[in-house]
Amino acid sequence: MKTQKIIMKSTKIIWQKWSIAFKVMPVIILVTILKFLSHKFGFEIMELNALFTSLVAGTIFLIGFLIAGVLSDYKESEKIPSELSASLKSLLDDTYTIYKGRNSTAACQFLDFQKSFINSLVDWFYKKERTKSMLDRISMMNDFFIEFDKEGVPAPYVVKMKSEQNNIRKMIMRIDTVRDTDFISSAYAIVEAMGFLTALGLIFTKIEPFYASLFFTLLVTFLIAYMVFLIRDLDNPFDYGVNGESGTEISLKPLRDHETALKDFK
Numbered sequence: 001m002k003t004q005k006i007i008m009k010s011t012k013i014i015w016q017k018w019s020i021a022f023k024v025m026p027v028i029i030l031v032t033i034l035k036f037l038s039h040k041f042g043f044e045i046m047e048l049n050a051l052f053t054s055l056v057a058g059t060i061f062l063i064g065f066l067i068a069g070v071l072s073d074y075k076e077s078e079k080i081p082s083e084l085s086a087s088l089k090s091l092l093d094d095t096y097t098i099y100k101g102r103n104s105t106a107a108c109q110f111l112d113f114q115k116s117f118i119n120s121l122v123d124w125f126y127k128k129e130r131t132k133s134m135l136d137r138i139s140m141m142n143d144f145f146i147e148f149d150k151e152g153v154p155a156p157y158v159v160k161m162k163s164e165q166n167n168i169r170k171m172i173m174r175i176d177t178v179r180d181t182d183f184i185s186s187a188y189a190i191v192e193a194m195g196f197l198t199a200l201g202l203i204f205t206k207i208e209p210f211y212a213s214l215f216f217t218l219l220v221t222f223l224i225a226y227m228v229f230l231i232r233d234l235d236n237p238f239d240y241g242v243n244g245e246s247g248t249e250i251s252l253k254p255l256r257d258h259e260t261a262l263k264d265f266k
Helices: 002-040 050-078 080-102 105-125 131-150 155-180 185-203 210-235 253-263
Strands: none
Touching: 002 185, 002 210, 050 080, 050 155, 050 185, 050 210, 080 105, 080 155, 080 253, 105 131, 105 253, 131 155, 185 210
């Protein structure tokens, strides 16, 4: 059983590392077939020149521009699950303190609410729950805060919990914006067009010997296609509905840990 788990973990790591390369393979196979057909039927009618190398350099420049913009957003998004988990844990600590200190009925009910909330939150990441539903659930916390006030819970506790509620709402809305917004669609269009034209140009360019031409054609095509796929993947780091928690998706481990802690919570 232990060996099986190690094999499964190793397989998962390998898939996460090379998943984009596997996605690019159909493109490489197609370019290989077209290059062989072009060589066989004499369609290699272009000569390698400075203009063509400038086209390749321009494509690389645009890819660098895109990945710089996407990575800055990705690094910011990487912090969100940890910050979200920290706000939920703070909310839990304050609720538990009120429950133990005052034997509060509202606090006990709020603990049960938080258990259901984290389950809904994970479902929301997988697009099984609507954003409006999550925002409504966050607003439902107000009912518990009103009950705390009626029970005479000190105002600083309620104010602090309201602050955490606001932080959770802001992070949910931030994630929703990241998921639904593409990074400069027109920039994607020009990079994809230039990548296509570069591959097409290499297919019809004559370089001797032929296998050296094939090698450089596939190498340049692979690099450009890989980077385009990578940028598109990084552009939505919360795409768990399609890819699950693998590849370039941001880890939900802090939230998973909090979910487990709540299940064991008495």
